[in-house]
Amino acid sequence: MDFGTVDSASVTLASCAILLLLLTTILLYLRVTHRKIERLPPGPPRWPVFGNLLQLGPLPHKDFANFCEKYGPLVYLRLGSVDAITTNDPEIIREILLRQDEIFASRPKTLAAVHLAYGCGDVALAPLGPHWKRMRRICMEHLLTTKRLESYAEQRAQEARHLVRDVWSNVQAGEVVNLRKLLGAFSMNNVTRMLLGKQYFGVESAGPDEAMEFMNVTHELFWLLGIIYLGDYLPIWRWLDPFGWEKKMRDVEKRIDEFHMRIIEEHRKVQSHLEEKCDKHDQNFKEGTRDFVDVLLALPGEDGMEHMDDTDIKALIQDMIAAATDTSSVTNEWAMAEVIKHPQVLFKIQQELDTVVGRNRMVTESDLPNLNYLRCVVRETFRMHPAGPFMIPHESIKPTQINGYYIPAKTRVFINTHALGRNKKIWNDDIDVFRPERHEVTDGSRVEISHGLDFKILPFSAGKRKCPGAPLGLVFVLMALATLFHCFDWVPPPGEEIDTTEVYGMTMPKVKPLMAIAKPRLPSHVFLS
């Protein structure tokens, strides 16, 4: 044995290890001193390892709002191993979403995003980069175009009539109306008809087994996307996974994928049948009443591929279902709850509807721009009950500064829209009062339901990541509300008050489903037409 050779090998190995240790120490030291030199925004004191995680309760948007109250409009938090900032201030929001959009328009790679959005291969949860750009362009240029959305107008009108018919049958049976159930079905049917060419609720639905499976799996998907999973902040939590949430994510991922795959296969079968029957270049075959899956199946793929990858199609469909259904139905339920709680608001909405629409026909989409008071009601609903309290969290891609404070790369950004709507510096003191009149305009112009120049409300966000479905989302909201307030009078069930306690999640609904009594207010021929 050559002891000399062994010795020199161990010496080299030991030197490498020491060098590595030294380098790591220097890097860590530089990182810490850099942070000390570069002033982080103020924030609550932090615990070792957990940071501020232990200071968060079941309603984190309220905890974050309290931090802003105490430490100022821009607050730094350490959530386990993750840097985070939160704000409820219009100027700082504008800085993040517009002036520094290039830096803050990415998304954190959370475990829910990895498992439930095809490895972040969708639009909404994808990090900033060429894939997100391509998927968003497909949404804007092929799915959510004005022309395509107009082609579904008749389907939407049918769903509005279904909604009225469902309430009407509750009235005939002397039953209390479960508005959560009906508004959920209205949004879901509108979305699935447009996306998949199917309805899952009502008389012409796709069949009870498929509808039930779809309902169960989407319900679990929404819940998992909404939870704050500690494994995203404390890597050790993932080894333990004490509540089995990561296992649940993998289970839902599998079931959703099987569901989407079945839908794609069904569409392929129908398409090849149609191709056999008619000329491929026939305009009717090309345009017909194509749903989103048909459109996506006909698009070319990347790098000269004839068709889009199935995974990309599934990721897009998944995104649209998640982004379009709960957002609109939760907003509708809140608006109905607040209006039923405030009969004087209901009275003013109905006065406007009687002037614009009259009492001899149903509301149509062309009436919606003329309902300025109802538009104020929707703005006020978004102020008090934004669909998602933190929208979808953003992430910074490189270090930057806001108001002279250092913001490290990969900082998670929680824009607190719930607290923005209750920020006393921008709203009057009556922030907890539902008062649509605060949004009224005096120059006769149309009330806009967007962030506007002042960023006082932020229903659909702004900048690169702003909601691409905002015009459609607004039609879902305005159409359901205008129809229900026009056709019926509404009161709470006898002896009950409307409860407005909320539960935290990706969207934030009322704890209890909204129940109310409806009374028809139009002549019966309008209902029967």
Ligand code: HEM
């Ligand atoms: C009332 C209804 C709706 C509300 C309140 C709403 C609100 C939002 C918000 C706040 C965001 C996050 C923006 C950000 O992170 O900065 C978002 C993103 C998104 N929304 Fe909507 N939305 C609604 C309806 C819809 C509809 C109908 C669709 C499509 C059919 C849609 C598709 C999307 C998509 C794809 C994104 C992700 C955009 C991206 O990350 O690039 N939304 N929406």
